[in-house]
Amino acid sequence: MADEDVFDVIVIGAGPVGENVAGRAVRGGLTAAVVEERLAGGECAYYACIPSKALLRPVGLAAEVSRIPGLELRGPIDTAAVLARRDKTVSHLDDGGQVGWIENVPATFVRGRGRLAGPLRAEVTTPDGDTRALRARHAVVVATGSDPYIPDVPGLREARPWTNREATSVQQVPKRLVVIGGGPVGCEMSQALHALGAHETTMLVRADRLLDRTEPFAGELLANSFQESGIDVRFGRSAVRVERPVPGGPVTVHADDGSRFEADEVLVATGRRPAVGDIGLETVGLEARGPIEVDASMRATALPDGWLYAVGDVNGRNMLTHMGKYQARVCGDVIAARAKGRPDDLPALRDTADDRGAPQVIFTDPEVCAVGRTESQARADGFAVRAVEYDMGAVSGAYLQADDYTGRAKMVVDDGRRVLLGVTFVGPAVVDLLHSATIAVTAEVPLDQLWHAVPSFPTVSEIWLHLMEEYGL
Ligand SMILES: Cc1cc2nc3c(=O)[nH]c(=O)nc-3n(C[C@H](O)[C@H](O)[C@H](O)COP(=O)(O)OP(=O)(O)OC[C@H]3O[C@@H](n4cnc5c(N)ncnc54)[C@H](O)[C@@H]3O)c2cc1C
Numbered sequence: 001m002a003d004e005d006v007f008d009v010i011v012i013g014a015g016p017v018g019e020n021v022a023g024r025a026v027r028g029g030l031t032a033a034v035v036e037e038r039l040a041g042g043e044c045a046y047y048a049c050i051p052s053k054a055l056l057r058p059v060g061l062a063a064e065v066s067r068i069p070g071l072e073l074r075g076p077i078d079t080a081a082v083l084a085r086r087d088k089t090v091s092h093l094d095d096g097g098q099v100g101w102i103e104n105v106p107a108t109f110v111r112g113r114g115r116l117a118g119p120l121r122a123e124v125t126t127p128d129g130d131t132r133a134l135r136a137r138h139a140v141v142v143a144t145g146s147d148p149y150i151p152d153v154p155g156l157r158e159a160r161p162w163t164n165r166e167a168t169s170v171q172q173v174p175k176r177l178v179v180i181g182g183g184p185v186g187c188e189m190s191q192a193l194h195a196l197g198a199h200e201t202t203m204l205v206r207a208d209r210l211l212d213r214t215e216p217f218a219g220e221l222l223a224n225s226f227q228e229s230g231i232d233v234r235f236g237r238s239a240v241r242v243e244r245p246v247p248g249g250p251v252t253v254h255a256d257d258g259s260r261f262e263a264d265e266v267l268v269a270t271g272r273r274p275a276v277g278d279i280g281l282e283t284v285g286l287e288a289r290g291p292i293e294v295d296a297s298m299r300a301t302a303l304p305d306g307w308l309y310a311v312g313d314v315n316g317r318n319m320l321t322h323m324g325k326y327q328a329r330v331c332g333d334v335i336a337a338r339a340k341g342r343p344d345d346l347p348a349l350r351d352t353a354d355d356r357g358a359p360q361v362i363f364t365d366p367e368v369c370a371v372g373r374t375e376s377q378a379r380a381d382g383f384a385v386r387a388v389e390y391d392m393g394a395v396s397g398a399y400l401q402a403d404d405y406t407g408r409a410k411m412v413v414d415d416g417r418r419v420l421l422g423v424t425f426v427g428p429a430v431v432d433l434l435h436s437a438t439i440a441v442t443a444e445v446p447l448d449q450l451w452h453a454v455p456s457f458p459t460v461s462e463i464w465l466h467l468m469e470e471y472g473l
């Protein structure tokens with residue numbers, strides 16, 4: 001092994017989150033190395049957020065066009081053209097641009113598998129099999145992301161199911177598809193692949209609704225849309241056995257009610273688990289079991305006042321790119337403050353957003369966006385809750401968007417303090433409304449103040465006026 005290279009900060013994992021930690025730490029006056037085993041840019045850039053949205057965009061646009069009389073698509077969606085555009089959005093799986101971004105920070109990019117190797121140390125197995133030793137003066141940050149969870153269903157692993165990777169990088173859309181799971185991945189990928197050629201798509205959803213962590217009407221409206229478009233959604237059903245006798249041949253998925261579904265592919269969308277395996281946690285006395293728990297400055301709680309930090313999917317707080325990048329800004333800045341002896345307890349150096357209920361958009365048709373707590377979460381947390389709902393289709397700005405506009409909105413109010421705890425919008429063209437709700441929830445804007453934020457006529461944002469009138473303002 002060669003001599004060790006020394007940096008102020010070592011980041012393991014160059015997904016959107018790891019890259020941003022390095023960016024902030026260097027901005028704060030430190031040196032940084034970023035270790036990446038596969039592609040700089042992470043899951044998000046190549047196999048998750050970006051390609052899935054590239055696949056969904058034409059589907060949403062086609063649906064929008066179909067809702068305006070006088071506009072017509074000239075034929076079905078050209079799947080080959082959509083896949084070609086998807087390939088462009090993922091830079092044809094070439095991470096040269098991302099590596100360039102890291103080097104411009106400037107930070108040192110190290111290609112290879114990183115592992116902790118004792119306090120403040122890491123070692124990297126490079127692609128040619130060499131080992132490179134790194135030492136950090138101040139901090140090591142684990143930003144290794146997450147891996148898909150494959151449930152222990154007999155025959156499922158052997159059937160080589162698709163995960164988000166195969167689904168987002170699809171080259172040949174299977175005609176018959178079974179999707180296990182009704183969360184964000186299951187919903188987004190079912191709708192995209194169904195519209196692009198998976199005409200026989202069946203979803204096995206263990207819960208009694210889609211997106212079961214959102215307000216119930218969100219999953220119901222989405223299920224109506226799926227069923228109208230021909231996606232077969234089976235609620236309360238789990239896969240119990242899978243058979244694929246010939247590798248690459250048809251696959252049969254058996255459900256717990258005795259029904260069986262034959263398909264060309266099966267997509268597992270049953271959640272993700274923090275990537276903590278084989279990253280050397282045992283060398284610093286930690287177990288590789290579950291998320292790496294952190295305090296509000298992103299420091300691992302198992303090593304108090306220590307040098308180890310964990311950000312993004314690997315800490316299990318909110319598996320969303322924007323939340324991981326927010327944590328990265330906190331983390332990079334706090335490490336720099338501590339290293340330079342500056343105050344490390346300023347408000348911007350603590351994560352306060354993750355516990356409030358992260359903003360999230362599911363890019364389906366209809367779009368589903370939510371921030372903060374649902375009504376049932378707010379009640380469980382002991383707030384004096386009053387919740388109001390409104391039919392989005394009755395808003396002028398919305399029904400101008402589309403004939404038969406279907407959507408719904410809800411705000412959950414802490415009735416004692418008259419501030420918002422959570423907001424949900426479901427419908428076409430609602431995604432850009434979400435940030436107004438995020439501001440109101442995060443800043444705890446009193447409703448009596450919010451009342452004076454007048455939405456323009458005729459925009460979809462007049463939903464705010466209607467919700468507040470429903471509340472009694
Ligand atoms: C299909 C899909 C769609 C999604 N869509 C959205 C969306 O629209 N919006 C949104 O906010 N979120 C979305 N997400 C979630 C989002 O992808 C993740 O929250 C985000 O990628 C987390 O970023 P990260 O940097 O923590 O991890 P990752 O993006 O997983 O990056 C981790 C990186 O670390 C590397 N790595 C791991 N272990 C090592 C090691 N030992 N040594 C070196 N390198 C290592 C990996 O190769 C990887 O590049 C989606 C997820 C999926 C699956």
Ligand SMILES: NC(=O)c1ccc[n+]([C@@H]2O[C@H](COP(=O)([O-])OP(=O)(O)OC[C@H]3O[C@@H](n4cnc5c(N)ncnc54)[C@H](O)[C@@H]3O)[C@@H](O)[C@H]2O)c1
Pocket residue numbers: 151180181182183184185186188204205206207211212237238239269270271272318319320360361362363
């Ligand atoms: N647009 C977005 O923001 C977006 C899109 C995709 C994914 N993501 C994020 O990526 C992560 C992974 O998403 P996901 O949908 O895979 O996970 P998830 O955990 O959000 O949903 C998985 C679903 O599968 C179900 N499930 C779990 N085990 C099962 C089993 N054995 N049989 C049947 N059903 C089972 C769960 O009840 C749940 O409804 C999430 O954190 C999600 O928020 C975000």
